[in-house]
Amino acid sequence: MANEELIEGVHYYINDNGYVVLTEKYHLEKGYCCGNGCLHCPYQYENVPEPRRSVLLNSGASRERLDKN
Numbered sequence: 001m002a003n004e005e006l007i008e009g010v011h012y013y014i015n016d017n018g019y020v021v022l023t024e025k026y027h028l029e030k031g032y033c034c035g036n037g038c039l040h041c042p043y044q045y046e047n048v049p050e051p052r053r054s055v056l057l058n059s060g061a062s063r064e065r066l067d068k069n
Helices: 024-030 052-057 060-068
Strands: 012-014 020-022
């Protein structure tokens, strides 16, 4: 992923607040959880330290993402 060009709408999008949000596809191509608590993390936030990991796993955003799969 390091040498590949990121494509807006595929690897990331800009949210309503102007922040860059990395997509699930980006994370899957990266191959691991970075530990930052990314919205679309497909790795169940495995490298995010507690108690933040539990908060993220129990958040509405995480459940919504899982429900779509």
